[in-house]
Amino acid sequence: KQEVTQIPAALSVPEGENLVLNCSFTDSAIYNLQWFRQDPGKGLTSLLLIQSSQREQTSGRLNASLDKSSGRSTLYIAASQPGDSATYLCAAPRRANFGNEKLTFGTGTRLTIIP
Amino acid sequence: NAGVTQTPKFRVLKTGQSMTLLCAQDMNHEYMYWYRQDPGMGLRLIHYSVGEGTTAKGEVPDGYNVSRLKKQNFLLGLESAAPSQTSVYFCAAGALNTGELFFGEGSRLTVL
Numbered sequence: 001k002q003e004v005t006q007i008p009a010a011l012s013v014p015e016g017e018n019l020v021l022n023c024s025f026t027d028s029a030i031y032n033l034q035w036f037r038q039d040p041g042k043g044l045t046s047l048l049l050i051q052s053s054q055r056e057q058t059s060g061r062l063n064a065s066l067d068k069s070s071g072r073s074t075l076y077i078a079a080s081q082p083g084d085s086a087t088y089l090c091a092a093p094r095r096a097n098f099g100n101e102k103l104t105f106g107t108g109t110r111l112t113i114i115p
Numbered sequence: 116n117a118g119v120t121q122t123p124k125f126r127v128l129k130t131g132q133s134m135t136l137l138c139a140q141d142m143n144h145e146y147m148y149w150y151r152q153d154p155g156m157g158l159r160l161i162h163y164s165v166g167e168g169t170t171a172k173g174e175v176p177d178g179y180n181v182s183r184l185k186k187q188n189f190l191l192g193l194e195s196a197a198p199s200q201t202s203v204y205f206c207a208a209g210a211l212n213t214g215e216l217f218f219g220e221g222s223r224l225t226v227l
Contacts, residue, residue, distance in 0.1 A: 031214050032213070032214045032215075034214075034215065034216065036216075036218075041221075042220055042221065043119075043205055043218040043219050043220045043221050044158075044205065044207075044216075044218040045218070046215055046216060046217060046218075049213060049214070049215045051213070089157075089158075091216075093214065103148075103160065103216070105157050105158040106157065107155070107156075107157040108157070
């Protein structure tokens, strides 16, 4: 069974700082790894998707890396802004369960950017 | 382009009542999912579908039924609501080629 852990559960940083969010998973035979953002009372928005053959993906100020051998992914946010405040979740489906039917989510890191 | 749309967004039920949540997607994705999200427990998969006319149980299927009669719609039913089913329900559609998931805005259900 895949287990996904995100530490810390909450993080507060001053505006403008660069920061890293962590995601670890127990089964390295993953199909892909996805990072999502969830605003209060809203659904999940896909931020970055890293296929198992890739090492990283970038979108604007966001960069996600994947190290399957160590069971870790990081989400790097550059020059943080108050609008980045949200809960960030990662998910890592196992390759054996193509189609994400057993997609396991972490419980998320609640990020607060202090103006 | 709406993506994934859920209706209703809010609903209050009494114990024992029934209701159906509707999820509609306009992205032509094969896979669709129903999750529930509860404080401290993260997202848990209720049921899923890998194509029109097919459904399968997820992690917490008891008390729920689903149907996928049309590719674009995935319905979640509660036949006899219980207070333990108070939660926020999310529908998602998944791309076959990449496995990327797209979520709806959620449906908040309260069972009294």
